[in-house]
Amino acid sequence: MKRAAKLGPVAAIVGFLAFVEFTSGIIQGYYTPLLTDIARHLGVHDADVNWLEGSQLMLSALVVPAFAKLGDMVGHKRMLVWSTAITAVASTALAFTDVFWVFLVAWALQGFYVVWLPLEIALVWSRSRSADRPAAMTRRAAGLLVAALELGAIAGALSAGALAEALPMHVLLLVPAVAVIACFFVILFGVKESPDLTGGTLDTGGLVLISLALIALTGGLSFMRLNGPADVLSWALVALGVLLVVPFVRYELRHPDPLIDVRMFRSPTLWPVFLTAGLFGVSVLGAQAPLSTFARTDAATYGYGLGATSFQTSLLIGSYVLSLVIGAMLFPFVTRWLSPRVALIGASALVSVGYLLFLPFHDAYWQALTNMIIAGIGSGALVAALPAAAAAAAPSQQTGVATGLTNSVKTVGGAIASCVFGIALLGAAGEAATGTAGSFAGYVTVWLVCGLTAAVAAVVLAFVPKLAFSDAPEVEAAAVR
Template sequence: MIARRTVRARAPLGALAGVVGFLAFVEFTSGVLQGYYTPMLTDIARHLRIHDADVNWLEGSQLMLSALIVPIFAKLGDMVGHKRMLLVSTALTAIASLALPFTDSFAVFLIAWALQGFYVVWLPLEIALIWSRSRSTGAGAAVTAKAAGLLVAALEAGAISGALVGGALVDALPLWLVLLIPGIAVAVCFVVILFGVTESPDPNGGRFDTTGAVLLTFALLAFTGGLSLLRLDAGLTAWALVLVGLALIWPFALWELRHPDPLIDVRMFADASLWPVFLTAGLFGVSVLGAQAPLSTFARTDPSVHGYGLGTAGFATSLIIGFYLIAMIVGALLYPLAARRVTPRATLIGATLLVAAGYLLFLPFHASYGQVVTNMAIAGIGSGALVAALPAAAAAAAPLAQTGVATGLTNAVKTVGGAIASCIFGIALLNGAAEVADSTAGSFAGYVTVWIVCGGTAVLAAGALTLVPRTAFTDRAPDPAATATGTTSSL
């Protein structure tokens, strides 16, 4: 058995530069959606007449839908084309975004907000498209990692722009007009994809695994629905739904193992290179998705009334988010450089430890604006690297016919992790809240819980990644001797 050598040569984007450029615009739009609303979550809560802790219902509903659609859209992307599914998801996102400005009903707003979550499939579909076009070059992993870094940089630049503009506009314009802008941006994004992005080569085709999709949908709906009910009443019904959701994973897995073209090849969860990536994605979702609303509401909480928080206005809150997102851009751009200098595995471990350090520093340092910004910058560098690295790593390690599914799974399990965290954090912020009857602020103990959980899950992710083979997620070149004999060596 002849060992293969890792390819460490620089991998220019070359002919893919045009495609990456258009996809970068798509990710910029995705970033606008992710950053724009955060500074105004308190204003949205007042508009809808709900408690600050109930803002997590918005996040939770969107994350629940995202967990359902990412595996399905990723598989359809492998089957019928990644561009086609990008167009479908963008159209649905635009419709939902344009509905938000025209309602003050919490129920209607919640449904539209959830449907807006279709944008979460964009990045995994884009990474799969780039991998499918670059794998024949022999440097697919390196090219995909570099492209992923650029896409995530564009995403975070959009998030910065969205946060800064959103924070400024919410202090100056009627809320309905402020909420209209993202929908227009997504509509423009649809046109860019339609005319600027070419389809991935050689879709796999085949028949869609409808039974698998139904089983997975019931499992995720029961599980995430039970988590949502736990926020209202930790009774028998809520716990029963959670257990039913977990139990349904077993028949789903059995069905997928027997299916010739499964929705998800569950054997990937036993792969030594892939299962730690999926676990890391889920644990990472706790902080990068579940902690967004609590961090915003903590900054907006008035310390003169409650004894904690920063008491910032909308624009000042957006600046904190902006510094965090700038740090994420730095982390995303540094990831391919660091991965080439050491290994992708070591870079992933370092990124998770930065996330852990950033959130755990909140425990002693949270009383001033500068402390919060510093903590978020440290966590942001690690988070940016992980957002870029996880789908690229999954694409490099996955079977060719499951590239889109593997990249989608990093987002799907990240979304599930965020949904779980959103539920836990919502309960934590509500319990022990200020005793003033008309208070809408979350409890300080709840915020401490958020910081500990985010830091702890990042430490666990770092531990899981130490089990990945050292040279995982790298391009490999066949040994010259094997090439000369016309054979392909394997590890």
């Protein structure tokens, strides 16, 4: 009875948060089968779809550190409410414009939803802290939340594919906005605030420095995509972005209440998690648009692609997302027999195998489906496991920041990959100069980079202490102070 009483508040909040993640899934799944149609609606090239993805990922990278820190300070629920309100306004705006730059701004602002999962994991951890096995409980909750996210993505992808031929684009784009508005009221009235808040003031100096670094880095990559890899200005901006990290780190080390406690990157338990999140972001965020546009590319016209319709593409994406659900749900069960560390290594290996299989097997619909399911199972496990692992390993007053960092570095990895993939898909020597399809060499680059970065992540995780992310007393004692 005593244990059930402790589980009660966690179970109650997970129910409401599952709806929030279901809505997040709708956002992430609904647009993907429509990307080619959106490109035609806006009158742009397939490769320009990466501008949408890249801009949203860049803004997300700026938002997550601030909102994660503010969550620890003034309330995780409060920041959920604010981020959902902004997402609702941006989602609504998408339905009422066909001007590319306006659509681009609204699409970027919609990216505020990426802070939802880190804030939710922090809410769950704050309530499970008094339970017997808080790390295991958080892993189970994270698995349920990610499962809800991916089920929402399936619902979004399938509904988009089914409605694509029946509704005009303006009405079609209004569907996710309705879901986000409903989500806003669920959070407002159904979610209770975290019991323990740190208070304090926001480190605006650190926020400005890291924002400038991210803007310079992603801006340089964007210019590189426009002007080519030989452009000096592009490389100068990329170098500036990297160099700005140095004064940011020095500033944060001196600050009494830093935006990001960079000392966490020294932790033998946390630094491999953060690096893995960045490498994982390359495939889970940067490769979504290329996978969709490759499926829609007509092999009879260009010599490659699957020639899939909107509905067939939605089925492909839906199957991939269903495999993410399976991976997310399996992870907490697998960790009953294997350590979380070994399970994470296995998940990264599955992602690597799935994408590398595209190199020899990409000509048939069933081949792409098989590859995506393999990668999806591993990806689902990582989406659920990384923030839960960070929460278990972080200091109690830095839970929101730690879970937010997994999302931030994942987003940065995705933003960089999106820009690089955009350059690759434009092709060299006029390969895709006719028509609107991306270059085949670009798609090969996407598959190769995604597979190799996941393989590196598996190797990096081998350096994590053997009992990391568990509820063992010795692990808790080794957490960052």
